[in-house]
Amino acid sequence: MTAIDEKTLAYLLSPSRSGLDPSLFVPLLRLLAEGEPVTIAELATASGRSENTVRRGLSAVPDAEYDDGRILGLALTLRPTPHRFTVAGRQLYTWCALDTLFFPALIGKAATIESTSPDSGISVWVTTGTDGTITSVQPDTAVLSLLIPDHDGPVRSSFCNQVHYFASREEAQPWLDAHPDGEVLDIEVAHRVGAAVASSMLAQADTADPDSVTQDAYSAP
Template sequence: MTWDVDQLVHQLTASLGGSGNPRSTSWLFGPLLELLAQGQPVTTDQLADATAQPVDQVHHALTAMPDTEYDEQGRIVGSGLTLRPTPHRFAIDGRQLYTWCALDTLIFPAILGRTAQVTSPCRGTGQPVRLSVGTDGIGSVEPATAVVSIVTPDDHAPIRAAFCNHVHFFATPDAAQPWLTENPLATIISVADACELGQQLAQALLEG
């Protein structure tokens, strides 16, 4: 099936960064990713300094991001990019990080301006899917037949449950078929198309 990437970007941007969702604002999202990419928990004071915004405003914005992960001290440890292990391993600048979903691994290199080495198991077979993702796209992907599952999330649902938990790598289109049967609202696209989608989403998220 042929997919209109521009239309999918429009639909996902509406869900990821609709009215009132601070994930779409560059003053918060970009600096938060930069801080998390250092591999350490992030305090609200650090985020306020990085964004040149009052701490109260940072706190208010974070309350509108219910999926944000915190440690026992109340420090941020995850928001798309996370310090907590997930199946999606995201190595950057020699640091082992993780992401919430397959598409995140294709979005964040463009936002961070750095190349990432990605390893994620095929959701269907467990076979490792390995990628090198730079600021301008895919450097390599093994196996070359890999695809990514995509869904269009509900505008009002928490993004991790509605979108991230359904976005996986598969080693081949055939490996995805049993999962697609169980998830009829999902589809699969090539890694190249997913990367194009990720880069457009990165631009939309940073522009707000």
């Protein structure tokens, strides 16, 4: 596919998709990119919010991963997934394939991505620059699947679990047959979508009022 429909783009650009306000989400990604679990105090300092505000925000994201009270992952994670995301020699992972295409722009670091095609087990490799620009894709026939959920629910189970890299459009066809409402995007198109998501999140993170981050901001997608 060479374009993405408006409904899909509107969902992806929604502030509620991740469940976490960008003014908390972006600083959290940057801290997790250092390769260590993140404390509530560290996220409060990085975001300029109070610890209570941070806790309130995180409480609305049931998918968030913890270890002894420290944050291990929220979209970017220290726990293994099929999507390996290497930054400055640190091995990280993402919840879904699309995350890998816009997280470099959010954290401002180049990344090497290795994702396993769910059917064949073939590895798809992508590299990016510090601004998120794609510098290589192997194989060059790789595509990315998207399926916008038709129900509310935690973003990881309702959305991320159907967002994969496939080595080719032909390899993705069985997935598309099983998910007729889904889309299979060329990597160039998926990257443009990711760039739009990153731009939207950065703008919201830069303009957010610290006092405006309330429980109401964290509705389910």
